[in-house]
Amino acid sequence: MRARWHILVVDDEEAMTESLAAWLREDGYSVETAASGREALEKARAREYAIYFVDLKMPGGLDGIETMMEIRKIQPEASVIIITAYATVDTAITAMKEGAQEYVVKPCHPQEISLLVERIIRVKNLQRENAILRRKLSRQYRFCDLVSKSGRMAEVFDLVREVASQRSTVLIQGESGTGKELVARAIHFSGERGSLPFVAVSCAALAETLLESELFGHERGAFTGAVVQRKGKFEAADGGTVFLDEIGDISPKVQVDLLRVLQERRFSRVGGTTEIAVDVRVIAATHRDLETEVREGRFRDDLFYRLNVINIRLPPLRERREDIPLLAQEFLDRLSHELGRDIGEISDEALRVLMDHDWPGNVRELENAIERAMVTCKTRVLTGEDLAFLRPAPRSPSGLALPAGLTLQELEKEYITATLERAGGNVKETASLLGIDRSTLYDKLRRYEIPRRAS
Amino acid sequence: MSGLLVAPLPSAPAPLLDRLERDLGRAFALPVRRSGPVAEPAGAWSETRGQWSATDFLRALVARLPPPPCRLLGVTEHDLFVPVLSFVFGQAQLHGRAAVVSLARLRPEFHGLPPDDPLLERRAAKEAVHEVGHTFGLVHCLDRACPMSLSIDLPDLDRKTAEPCPSCSALLEGSLEMQRARAQAEVEPR
Numbered sequence: 001m002r003a004r005w006h007i008l009v010v011d012d013e014e015a016m017t018e019s020l021a022a023w024l025r026e027d028g029y030s031v032e033t034a035a036s037g038r039e040a041l042e043k044a045r046a047r048e049y050a051i052y053f054v055d056l057k058m059p060g061g062l063d064g065i066e067t068m069m070e071i072r073k074i075q076p077e078a079s080v081i082i083i084t085a086y087a088t089v090d091t092a093i094t095a096m097k098e099g100a101q102e103y104v105v106k107p108c109h110p111q112e113i114s115l116l117v118e119r120i121i122r123v124k125n126l127q128r129e130n131a132i133l134r135r136k137l138s139r140q141y142r143f144c145d146l147v148s149k150s151g152r153m154a155e156v157f158d159l160v161r162e163v164a165s166q167r168s169t170v171l172i173q174g175e176s177g178t179g180k181e182l183v184a185r186a187i188h189f190s191g192e193r194g195s196l197p198f199v200a201v202s203c204a205a206l207a208e209t210l211l212e213s214e215l216f217g218h219e220r221g222a223f224t225g226a227v228v229q230r231k232g233k234f235e236a237a238d239g240g241t242v243f244l245d246e247i248g249d250i251s252p253k254v255q256v257d258l259l260r261v262l263q264e265r266r267f268s269r270v271g272g273t274t275e276i277a278v279d280v281r282v283i284a285a286t287h288r289d290l291e292t293e294v295r296e297g298r299f300r301d302d303l304f305y306r307l308n309v310i311n312i313r314l315p316p317l318r319e320r321r322e323d324i325p326l327l328a329q330e331f332l333d334r335l336s337h338e339l340g341r342d343i344g345e346i347s348d349e350a351l352r353v354l355m356d357h358d359w360p361g362n363v364r365e366l367e368n369a370i371e372r373a374m375v376t377c378k379t380r381v382l383t384g385e386d387l388a389f390l391r392p393a394p395r396s397p398s399g400l401a402l403p404a405g406l407t408l409q410e411l412e413k414e415y416i417t418a419t420l421e422r423a424g425g426n427v428k429e430t431a432s433l434l435g436i437d438r439s440t441l442y443d444k445l446r447r448y449e450i451p452r453r454a455s
Numbered sequence: 456m457s458g459l460l461v462a463p464l465p466s467a468p469a470p471l472l473d474r475l476e477r478d479l480g481r482a483f484a485l486p487v488r489r490s491g492p493v494a495e496p497a498g499a500w501s502e503t504r505g506q507w508s509a510t511d512f513l514r515a516l517v518a519r520l521p522p523p524p525c526r527l528l529g530v531t532e533h534d535l536f537v538p539v540l541s542f543v544f545g546q547a548q549l550h551g552r553a554a555v556v557s558l559a560r561l562r563p564e565f566h567g568l569p570p571d572d573p574l575l576e577r578r579a580a581k582e583a584v585h586e587v588g589h590t591f592g593l594v595h596c597l598d599r600a601c602p603m604s605l606s607i608d609l610p611d612l613d614r615k616t617a618e619p620c621p622s623c624s625a626l627l628e629g630s631l632e633m634q635r636a637r638a639q640a641e642v643e644p645r
Binding site: 016023114115 | 536537539540549595608
């Protein structure tokens with residue numbers, strides 16, 4: 001079992017490196033040697049060593065302390081043991097201050113080396129076990145693709161299980177990025193319709209006429225460009241589920257059409273007269289407060305009652321902070337695989353940054369933040385430094401510098417344009433940075449006529 | 456030839472060598488024979504440390520190795536060191552064919568106690584099995600009674616037996632099997 005732990009011995013005296021390496025190999029460790037600080041750094045970049053034995057005095061540029069400091073930049077979690085034949089209190093203090101785990105004077109008693117390594121490896125084994133247990137725990141808190149240990153989400157999971165096999169319409173409400181589509185999928189895939197189609201439509205991303213055609217299909221010649229007959233999402237989802245995301249954004253006309261489908265389970269394609277019957281379960285979702293929309297006359301009350309047969313409210317991430325470590329580890333594991341990066345842990349400092357953030361963009365924002373941090377992360381551990389972009393930028397004493405004479409709408413347009421440019425035209429990232437969902441952003445891009453790609 | 460040669464380096468008590476050879480033969484199920492004495496290599500004495508270089512001793516033994524797969528164990532009265540450690544009871548080539556054992560610190564009198572030859576012989580036999588075990592690729596065992604466990608002081612060594620534990624015996628058997636297969640392949644070339 002010890003062979004899986006790699007140790008690097010760094011000393012310019014070959015007799016020293018070889019005798020220490022031989023001793024550690026007899027202990028069963030996998031040991032390599034380096035004759036200089038530079039060679040040690042090359043090896044540290046190529047492979048991960050659990051322990052570095054570094055000689056204090058080495059000629060040729062990097063001495064032991066400098067080598068250790070560079071190693072710790074590459075592998076912050078590695079244990080570095082400084083060895084020296086010229087022990088002084090000053091060097092010992094410097095070594096320990098700069099992060100050496102131990103300071104050993106050579107020649108040393110064999111017991112010292114073996115027990116020292118054993119002690120370090122025992123801690124590393126515990127850390128590894130801890131990481132494995134954390135992952136097992138994360139699986140325990142999983143339901144379909146949803147991960148949570150919060151009491152409020154446990155109630156959601158129970159409700160999802162309960163309604164999965166029913167046909168009733170479900171309305172999922174929650175802020176952007178809380179996982180409304182994941183809940184919709186969980187309902188669909190854990191129910192009897194699980195093997196049949198799940199068809200998702202983002203209502204906010206499409207103009208009224210396009211949305212109608214998207215939902216109900218169109219006949220050939222129904223409108224300019226309708227050169228062939230096309231089936232809509234309701235037909236495509238026959239037997240399964242249609243997920244209507246951002247239902248609060250649909251026009252009064254589509255509200256009427258939808259109401260009819262929900263009442264009669266029948267509809268006609270755009271430009272057609274034939275009625276088509278479908279067996280479709282409808283799950284709708286919105287980040288808007290639909291009750292208010294109804295009260296203020298922007299959303300039909302009859303449609304609201306049709307949709308709101310079963311209501312699921314998803315709490316924002318800031319109200320279930322206990323899920324942040326679990327979700328962060330989940331994203332780290334998944335993205336490590338997807339991005340081909342070996343980043344397995346999140347440092348305590350990084351976790352504090354995540355816990356302190358307010359997450360206006362909720363779980364989606366957390367996922368984006370982890371991905372962004374992983375891109376810049378240079379080691380196996382995600383550090384607070386990698387998440388520095390989450391810390392609020394210091395404000396000038398006079399507050400934000402705002403251009404004078406702009407209306408609130410003009411200011412919003414300017415800010416969205418600037419953020420879109422900063423995100424290189426990436427709508428997903430822009431929405432996350434602005435703390436709004438993508439559909440709202442599309443809506444604003446259309447309204448302000450902002451091109452998606454800044455030229 | 457297969458088996459193991461034991462060489463005094465340059466001298467060791469004959470009854471001790473007898474005991475050591477018997478225990479080695481039992482532990483490794485190999486023929487063990489005595490070889491002629493080997494002189495201390497020139498330059499192995501370190502004036503500053505007042506000890507002998509185990510690495511130099513090992514090098515001298517490697518230069519006198521019998522034909523493979525036979526192994527050679529040197530037994531010396533001298534106190535041995537390696538550069539990074541203050542002393543060693545012995546040293547071996549991991550997966551190699553040479554090993555050396557020092558009797559100096561195994562003697563009770565080194566630690567101010569009265570001489571005890573039977574105790575010295577038992578200690579030497581265990582240490583010899585330990586070092587020869589390394590030549591078969593065995594690493595330190597976690598079973599404190601196994602001769603392959605790490606002895607960093609004499610109480611550690613005295614707690615051990617000269618018989619490898621079942622786990623090390625199985626690994627040893629695998630290593631011997633490989634050795635036999637290699638020898639067979641050399642006898643019957645394709």
